[in-house]
Amino acid sequence: MTHSAHLHPDRLFPASQPAQSIARELYPAVADLPLICPHGHTDPSWFANNGRFSDPAALFLTPDHYVLRMLRSRGLDYDALGVPRKDGKPVADGRTAWRLFAANYHLFAGTPSKTWTDHSLHWAFGITDELSSATADAIYDKIDAALATPDLLPLALLDRAKVEVITTTEFALDPLVHHQKMAETGILGRVRTTYRPDDVTDPSRPAIVDNLKKFAELTGEDVTNWAGLINAHRARREYFRRYGALATDHGVPSANTADLPLIEKQALLDKILSGKHDAADAELFRAQMMTEMALLSVEDGMVMQLHAGSRRNTDPLLFATRGADLGADIPGTTDYVNGMRALLACCGNEPNLRLIMFVLDETTYARELAPMAGYWPSLMIGPPWWFHDSPQGIRRYLDQVVETAGFYNLAGFNDDTRALLSIPARHDVWRREVCGFLATWVAENRLSKSTAEELAKHLSYQAAKDAYKIS
Structure with a gap:
């Protein structure tokens, strides 16, 4: 890693x-x-x-238009990223959206979004591994477990x-x-x-x-x-x-x-x-x-x-x-x-x-x-x-x-x-x-x-x- x-x-x-x-x-x-x-x-x-925050995607992905616009620019669909729709139709769940985010994290090289995300992962969760397809589930699970603790309220x-x-x-x-x-x-x-x-x-x-x-x-x-x-x-x-x-x-x-x-x-x-x-x-x-x-x-x-x-x-x-x-x-x-x-x-x-x-x-x-x-x-x-x-x-x-x-x-x-x-x-x-x-x-x-x-x-x-x- x-x-x-x-x-x-x-x-x-x-x-x-x-x-x-x-x-x-x-x-x-x-x-x-x-x-x-x-x-x-x-x-x-x-x-x-x-x-508590519901899941890692709700913390790092769906509220952040800086992140969403970069992923959209490479053709990723907002349904697949878990962004809610006005008509209430289903969108991807948190873990599925997170995996897609992680698989495309390389797109953020050189952007402030990567600087902020890397800092946040380390500052709040002690995570130093780069987000990627290989690390997506392990990082998701570590964040999700931490979100259940009083320290992450x-x-x-x-x-x-x-x-x-x-x-x-x-x-x-x-x-x-x-x-x-x-x-x-x-x-x-x-x-x-x-x-x-x-x-x-x-x-x-x-x-x-x-x-x-x-x-x-x-x-x-x-x-x-x-x-x-x-x-x-x-x-x-x-x-x-x-x-x-x-x-x-x-x-x-x-x-x-x-x-x-x-x-x-x-x-x-x-x-x-x-x-x-x-x-x-x-x-x-x-x-x-x-x-x-x-x-x-x-x-x-x-x-x-x-x-x-x-x-x-x-x-x-x-x-x-x-x-x-x-x-x-x-x-x-x-x-x-x-x-x-x-x-x-x-x-x-x-x-x-x-x-x-x-x-x-x-x-x-x-x-x-x-x-x-x-x-x-x-x-x-x-x-x-x-x-x-x-x-x-x-x-x-x-x-x-x-x-x-x-x-x-x-x-x-x-x-x-x-x-x-x-x-x-x-x-x-x-x-x-x-x-x-x-x-x-x-x-x-x-x-x-x-x-x-x-x-x-x-x-x-x-x-x-x-x-x-x-x-």
Whole structure:
């Protein structure tokens, strides 16, 4: 049996000997710091119920769209991978899906998915053998047996990973029943929600009219009136804050914002509610709602996260048969300077606004995001996201943003994952890459060793707490 490459102590450190030695000295001070996870998509029922994971495939395969999309790209069927269908028709059981995953694990060579999976197998289960057809059943059985023990329950995993704070992400219409249960059991605060209102701010969603009607019923506000619509958001944001929310999140195809006169906002809302809007109307409504959300953040202090640039659910058959967030999402070009002009003109100078920008268009790092965060006190740059949450992606990010934005306009790291066991792996990759980046600058006499030590700790831990106002 072969051994996983993640076990090498110098993995991801610089190749040059002086910088590698410095990175090796920096890393121990950050390796075991607590984890701050202020944005993610783990299932809140895991923490509310603290029950065992059903099987290894449910932990490593079916919730991980990074893994699914690679397997799909090589022609593997989602039924055979055990991904549930909307129509309820049977799909492969956990062990069968796992065997298929293992037989094709070689496809992940060079990808962050392999780095995360190898790390998780070793960290949680002590497994160092490479996943393959030959090892599939033995590894499955070892994981399955461990999942039956208290040490592998969700809250125990948070303890083991030293997760200080973790947030889930829920839509505006979500009743937050799992967070209510967590409030009763005393873990709310460690596990928090995040307000993501896309279900009532994105008119490209087929159910937008029904969603807005439900929004009115939920809040008691008249959402046919623009002021009533904003009051409904104000009420839901307050409700989410009761369950720990510190931030809002907005997944939008572009970074466009708008600041329309009231009469035009009302006319736009009327068109949305009539169901007669087109793609241009939908884009304008999203743009106006971004500015409205920023103004509400000025009021209540919630940190605003803008995740722009993903063209989502580009496979209509996959979306129709299984739903969203299963791998068919592709990055698109994003214009932050022109897109955010209206929002920043309206409230970019407000001291209570903090907006964290996440981007999938890497060409904007040096050209737009770094100069913007390097000027506007309301803006910070989020860590590399989605397709770029990887060793190479982190290197490109730091190389392009730091010289203009500095280190203290960066929001640290968040793992943005649905796969619980990948959380410590992702943070470890970030910390190693940060140490490697800083070590290179120390070796080039661009930073002192003591400054690099301070920055490594800041970027690995404190930056995220500061950015998200976590006390």
